[in-house]
Structures are given as C-alpha cells and as structure tokens.
Amino acid sequence: MACKTWVVGFILVYFIILIHLSLKTEASQISGRSNSVSFHSRWKRQLPFLSSWFGGSHSTSKPELKRSRYQQQNHYTRKNSRNSYVLSKYDKLPSYHQNQSSNSHENQVAERDPRFLSLFSVIKFGNAECLSASGDNGTCYPQAECHRRGGAANGRCAKGYGTCCVFSKTCGASTNQNCTYFTHNGNNQNSQSGFDGTGSCQLTMYKCAPDVCQLRLEFDSFNIAPPNTNGICQNDQFIVSGSTTAIPIVCGVNTGNHMYVDVGVDNSPVTLSMVTSGPAYSRSWKIKIIQVRCTDLGKSPEGCLQFYRGVSGMIRSYNFDFASGQQLSNQDYTSCIRVERNFCGIRYTACNDNAQFGSLQATAANQRTRSFFLNGQGVSTIGTLVGANSCSTDWITIPCATNTGRTTQAGGTVCQDRICGDVFNSEAGQNPSSVYSYVKPFRIHYHTDSNETNDVGNRGFCLNFIQQPCSSI
Template identity: 30%
Template sequence: MESRRVTIRAVLTWALVAGAAASVWREDDVGTARQTGVGPSGTEPASQSPWSPYYWFGESSVNEAMSVLFPAIGSDPLVCKTSEDDIYKTGLCMRLADCPYYGGEGYGSCGGGLGTCCVFSQSCTGTTNMMVSHFVSKTFTTTSPGVGECKLTVNPRHNNICQYRLDFDSFNIAQPDPSSDCTEDFFGVTGGSHAPKLCGDLTGQHIYINAEPGGGPIILTMDTSKTLDMKRDWNIKVTQIDCNSPYRAPAGCLQFFNETSGMVKSMNFKGIDPPDDEGPSYWSRTSTTRRTSQPLRPGSTKNDIKTSQHESSSNVLLSREEFIELKNKHILELSEQENDESVSNNKVRTQRSRRTYEQDMRQIQNLNYGVCINAKVGYCDLTWTQSKAHGAYSFTMSGDGSVPASELKSEFGVENCVTDYVSINGGVFVDEASDAPIHAVRYCGTKFPEVKTKAQPYVLHVTTDVDEGNDRRNLGFAINFRQNLC
C-alpha cells in the first residue's frame, strides 16, 4: 500500500511540475517562441529550454502524458505509435483502464509510460464508433474458401463528422476476372459518398468517404467467394474526420495527398520489370497451395504455373532439358488427374480456383474518381512523371500492354483516349519527335510523358470503362508528382 502511495505521489508530482512548467512557458512565452523559436532566456531554442518539459521528456511524450492525465472534455485522444507496427502501426494514447473498458487492446505504452497505445479492431458483424478503428480479417489464417458477406458498421462518434478516411494497411483478396470486373471477391462502402467496387491488392492505398453531419453510419462490406480457395487478408484503418478538421479532403477527391511529392498508383497496381524485354511480368495470383512471387512470362498457362510452383518449392536449378522433361511429365500427370472420374469435388474446385497469367494483376473496370494534390504556398506548378521504380510497364491503361518495352507508346487527346485514361487539366508535355509543347487533358496508351500543369486545384482524374475487348494486359499505372517552387 505504501509503495502504491509513493508511485501515485510521484506521478502527480511529475504531472504538476510538467503541467506548471508547460503552462508557464506556453502562457508567458508562447508568442516569443512562435515568432523567434527561442525559450524564456531568449538564447536557447524553446525545445532546449530547461524551463520547458519538452526539454526533459520530448514533445510527443509530454503531450501524450497530459492528454492521459488531464483529458479535455470532448477532445480527441492523441495518436501514438504501437510497439508492434507489423500488426498495427498506430493507436490512441489512453489511460490503462480506459482501453479495455472501451473494447480496445494495448500495444505498448505512451505518454512517458502513463498511458497505453490502444487499438480498436473489429471483424465480421462488428460495430464501432471510435475515432480510429480497424476492420480486420481475423477469420482467415490459411488457404480456405471465402465466407460470403462480412460487414463492419461505423457509427459517427458525434454529430460533427463529415468524412472517413480508409487506409488499406494490408489488403489482398481475389483478382478481377478477365473483363477486369470484381466478381468473386469485392469490397464496397455504403452510407456515405459513392465508393467504387474494389478487389485485388490494395495494400498501401487509401480512399475518403464523405458523410452528412449528424447522419447515420457507413457500412464496410467485404464479400468473399465461398467457391474460391485462397489466402486472403485485410486490415483497413478507419479514421473519423471532423467537419472543421485541417485533415479533411476536398470534395470530389477519392484520394488526397497533402505533400509536395509522392506517387499515385491505380487500384490493384503492382508492376515489376519484365524479363528479357519480352513484355510485362505480373505477380502470380495466390493459388490454393501457396503464394508465389515468381514472375511469369507472357503466354504462360495453367500448366506452366503449376510447374513454376513445383520448382519454387524444391529450390533446385534445372537445365533447359530437365525443365522441359519435368514440364511434360507434370502436364501428363495433370491430364490424367483431370480425366479421372474419381477426383473429389474439392480438387475440382481447387483447379477452378487457379488463374492463368492472363488474369493476374489487372486494372479494375468502371472506375471514375479524382486524385487530389494539395497546392502548397510558394509552389507554382506540378509535374507528373511515369514511375521508374516500377519499370517500363508502369503505365499500361489501354491498348496492348504485352509488347516489348521498345514498342510502348503514349496516346493523348479526346480523340485517342475514349475508354481508359487519366485526365490532367492544363496539362502540357513536350513531343519527343518534334520537340514542341503539346497541350492535352487526356492521356492513355502504354507510356506516360512528363506532364506539367499550373491549373489548380491539382487533380488527376482516373477513368476506366467496362469494355476491355481491345486491351491486353493492362496493369494500370504508377506515376509520380512533384510540386515545383516558384
């Protein structure tokens, strides 16, 4: 009992000293510090002044500690970093007792050890009204069929919520079908502004959902096919945004980047360099047995994929003759298996669930959304460039994306880009042949030029239609943006 009293007394003393110092420095010298960046003595930086608690504990620790010890009524808890960022990157800094009381789970300490970094996660049929929560795939740990409809209901935590941000910390479900439609597995959002039907690999992507203040909940729906065996996973962080928050995205922006440079990827994009300049490679679709990241060449078939998986599991380098012999043997075994009337229904379903190379990692059809870049003060224009980090095939939106890299070409203009394209208002690029500037809004094809624009607000509009008849192996795009100083 005595040790507990000593601990409580020490905590209160620390809080009072830190709070007093913080209030003294903030009230008396905040104007000076903001304008000159120095502490009360007038010589040292504010953060290095012994009069400031930030000198002893660090700004984030002090702020977190004060929010835990003296939470303001109606204020938001501060975001903290978890101790296990491979599972959850961030949480909310809360008192130890409050975290489990509200249904959360602690992942490390925060606020100088006075609080816990609390994470709120929900799975199928869950409900939440927390400022930050996670929609996770707790039911999937191995290769298995889907479960059908899985929903999370997100209620606004008060009547001044205007927006929700969804961060796909991890997201891997079934790929689109050959027509680029999400038919087997898909994800959607209802109850707020329109959100497209999505599927495939969205890890690292984000979207914004607008909502009416004082309105009802939004519902996140993950529908996975019960007839498709594969390993799925998702972890979607849902953040509620106040109507007067500086983090609110502008209207009409499904995605929003508040930075001077970065990369924008189309939904379900993951391109890599092709081998031997023979055409674009794709990451193989997860099969019923294991996930393989071995790139497959154009023209590969289901038999090639199985052979590839067999090789990757043995980790043995084969000569060309040995490879052909093994491949022929594997094809023969597969043929005999498929003709055997005693094959179980589970094996038949397993064979159906495998996808050929042609169907792996393609752009999603029927999209129509804006990607907005916040224009910064002192920057006068914006440059868009094709991502070199993702190889020559990092822009294949229309046409034949299976040609050698030397045959890739840009298309632009309303006449040429009518199906799948990106739009940039005020866009200007230099023609490679004539070295003359060309003004264009729409860009498509299998190559993206360097495009500059001064037209604000900065918006990259993405359009894909439902007709993929004349398109082959379109991955989508990965393009960089850079704001330029005046």
C-alpha cells in the same frame, strides 16, 4: 444519594468540556474555518456517545476523510474529467474507482490538506494518438477505460500513466472509435493467417463526434481475389455503402493505397463489406479507419477519392501491380494533391520499374514500361495517345498537360487534357516524357469503361509527382 452525586458531577464535567471546546471554536474562527471543522471532528471522535445528543448543530458537517484507506490502496480517483486524475505516487498504471460522488468530495478536501498532497499529485493527459508496442496506431487511455471501450492495451503513453489502446474489429462488429483497424481475423498481431471463407464480412462505422465529415481508409494490407478477364470484381469485392458520394468497387491487391469516404452531416453509419466467393484464395486485409473532422487540415477536398499531401509522392490506381496487376473496370474517380505553399505547378513521371519495384524494367526495343497501360478496345500500337477522339474508353485527365512546362508544347500544339496508351507523355509518340501542369488545384481524373476483354495488357497507372516552385515558371 451517591448515585445523584455521580450524575451531577458527570453533568458538570460535560459542561466544562463543552465550554472549553466552544472557546476553542471561537479561536479557530479567527484562524480559519478549516480548524473549526477539525476541532468538531476531534470532539466527535473523543465523545462519540455525547455528540449524537448535543452535537445537532454540527450534524450536517462534512464527513471525515478516511485517509488510511487511501494510503493503503494506492489508487487514483477520477477528478472531474476523463483527462484529469489524482494519482498516488506509488501507482504504476491508473485504474478507475466506481464511486465518483464520494471521490469528488474527498478530492476537494485532499487538495486543501498539505499532508494529503504530499502523497498525491495531479496528472493530466489527453486522448491523443499514440504508437503501440507492435507498431500500430492507437489512442492514449487509462488502462481501465481502454478495456471498457473494447480496446487492447499495447504499450505505454502519457509518460507511463496511460496505455496505448488499439482497437481492432472484424466481421459483424460495429464501432464509433477513431483509429479502428478492420481485419480479416480481428487480430492485428496475426495478420498472416488467411481468410478463406465465403459470404459477407461487414464492419459498421459510426461517427465518434458530430463534426466528423470523412473517413480515411488506409490499406495497410489488402489482398483479395483479382478481377476476371473483363476487369470486373466477380469473385471478391470491397464495397463501401452509406457514403454521400459514389465509391467504386475494388478488388485484388491494394496494399499501400487509400480512399476517402464522405459521411454527411447526420450520424448514419458507413458499412465496409468484404464480399468473398468463388474458389479458395488466401485472402487477408487490414484497413485502418481514421475519422476526419470537418476542420482538420487533412480533410480531402470535395470530389477527391484519393488525397495526397507533400511536395512529392506516388499515385497508383487500384489493383495496380507490375507483375500481375490488372486494370479494373468501371473506375471513375479523382485523385488530388494538396498545393503546398510557394508551389505553382506539378510534374508527373511514370514510376521507374527497376528502381522502385525490383528487376522489372522496360525493354530496350520500344522503351515501354509497366507503369502506364491504358489502351482502348483492341488497341495494340505502342506509344502515347492523346485527346478525346483517341482516348474514348480508358484514360487519365491532367488539366492542361504539357511536356515542356509551357502552355504551348515543343511541336507547337497546345496543352492536352486526356492521355492514354502505353507510354506516358502529353504528346503522341513512342518516347516517354515528364508531364507538367500549372492548373490548380492539382488533380488527376481516372476513367475506365465496363469492358476490358479485348484490351491489351492494361494494368492502370503508377505516377510519381513533384511540385514545382513558383520561381520556375
């Protein structure tokens, strides 16, 4: 009898509690759904053994947040994109959680709970270019994302919430990361150790996005074996394959130079190859590869292997060097300069040996410089040669070049296009002069033949340019 009385009393107490919670639930519906969820959660915590029997109507409610676990771990959770994160104010650098599905639900509830937001704030940053602690260019990523992509963390970005991720690859690697360094040893920090191996060191580059049209190769350092006496890259060669346009083979010293590579509309890779052979040589290279989108302002015009921007600058042929440079054979490419706003012409002058490259300077007897040497076969005369008849093997082409800034030159002759010899001028003679052109776009075409054996001292060219304002015409 006592047992039955205890059971009946227990049931009465349960229904009293149930009626009390029902009234609370109706009241909470007036103030909002979130209070109802919290009352059901409290009921389940207080009566866990009964909620499984009589709480079927609420069995599909959202699970309770385990806030204490997040307060202890002090980690951020990935929200809805790679550039938006919920970050604990106690964190110094972010790191990924793997369970994104549970995190997504918890983030939604956390944003509704003012107590949760008091510990967390939303940090957003894009994967923009950044400058690493070592001076190399990188991409701003969360630290875990940087390691997942195969990069090396090198400094902070995004106000300390991201890491500047530097990508460096060497022989046999492939990548689709923008701003990748191709090095002889795969280590940007130890570029002094030379590469004395033989064979082919290749890097395969894929597009990072479908709308990439070009690769810009910047030669931060480039020193491989020079050409033979005929100007041919016999022992060492830098070869670009997979481009939609012809890329000349180059060798020697090309530090500070660059080239643009067209990649076409599909995702076919471009392969950069350093072919090394012959005698021992302390080779080294560090080539920064920038992927250029079709809509970028820095995209090179069609047919331009080199592309320069700015009112002034310097153009050099490959393997040009004042002391020991040698002109390469089989060069046939165009260097272009972007026409800046309110400029209508351009002036070229030979680089100053003494001012820009140390103590080397022209001899007083003949005013020859080391910055312009494009002699033809067996030609040893001092001076400037112009025209197709005189310049039939090696030359540069500047559209309608004059030395006065007018179509008709000082001597009464019309403008010239083809220039060669060992003195830079648009008129035949022995004195150097500035050369002007008012033909747009601004371009220089460089051509050498396949035989440099009998050429006398050919080094190629180094020219300074400065654009001329339209008011000076």
